[in-house]
Amino acid sequence: MQEPLRSKLKKPLGTLIKDGEESVEKVLEDYSSKEIVSVGDVTTYNLLKQKIYPTLAIVDGRVMREEASQDIKNEIGQWSYQIKEVSNPAGHITTELVKAIKDGFDIEEPYLISVDGEEDLAVLPAVLHAPEGYIILYGQPKEGLVSVTVDRDCKDKVKNYLDMMEEI
Template sequence: MPRTVARLPKSARAEFKEPLGRIYTDAQELLADAGSPIIAVGDVVTYHLERAGATPHVSVVDGRTEREAVEEEIVEGFPDADTDVHVASDPATLSHELVEALVDAIGRAETTLLVVDGEEDLASLPAVVAAPVGASVVYGQPGEGMVLVNVDSELKERVRDLLGLLETEDAFWRLLDS
């Protein structure tokens, strides 16, 4: 069982529904507005970016989209990354190993495919905090498209405030601040 360092309480779920950036349905248009490096959170997002010719620096996938298993075509379209890392994280939580692997992958020079056994939905938030200014985090907005989040210091603070609504352990913040 994964060690949970952050949990989304039911009382705060509505706060996490609003997209953090502009929603795109066209990967090429999104890429024209994206910074570097790109961190993709979600199977379908990763697939679309890869098909558009842009391998994300970090891709976080879990084999699911909107709680259903993704089609084999999506899985086969994942990038051939330099490093594959497998972690576990339960739904509506962030595990220690997921946050640690995400922060580590963002700091590496090579591309990483981070495969989550469980759920990766909340990973976009620590990705924004861990990403360098100028990077982009892309994640899926169910039923709408891909959200492009161009990271700047103001947004990092906004996401830290949002993360403050989670039930967290001190280890969560230590991982993000390392």
């Protein structure tokens, strides 16, 4: 990935709730009745601990490139969902991942995508394919939680990023 795009993708797509500013638990209370997509093991774990169940969750069994803790794995494993396993190497967005995300919005039950590889860029196709009004939550490493409300402007920004990736 070329540096201009890499630096754009390091910036939060939505609102950053910094660690320590507000408790994640307090922020998550506001989302309890919304249609939510969670990207990342810690984000999904924190939602489930608050009894907030995402419509779609995307995890890779890793936290900051290290294996996720057993507590995180157990909490996610106890959740009732339909599961789809996909491959997605670091720095890529595979067709298999995009199809799984699209499928996740078409079913009527919670859906977990378990990624063999890395789920970091899954936020982009999740925003692109989520219905407007959905909330996408993901972790910003060493900073906090990012909340993205899916709307036309956000979808256009993501489409631009994906177009830039295809040019590379």
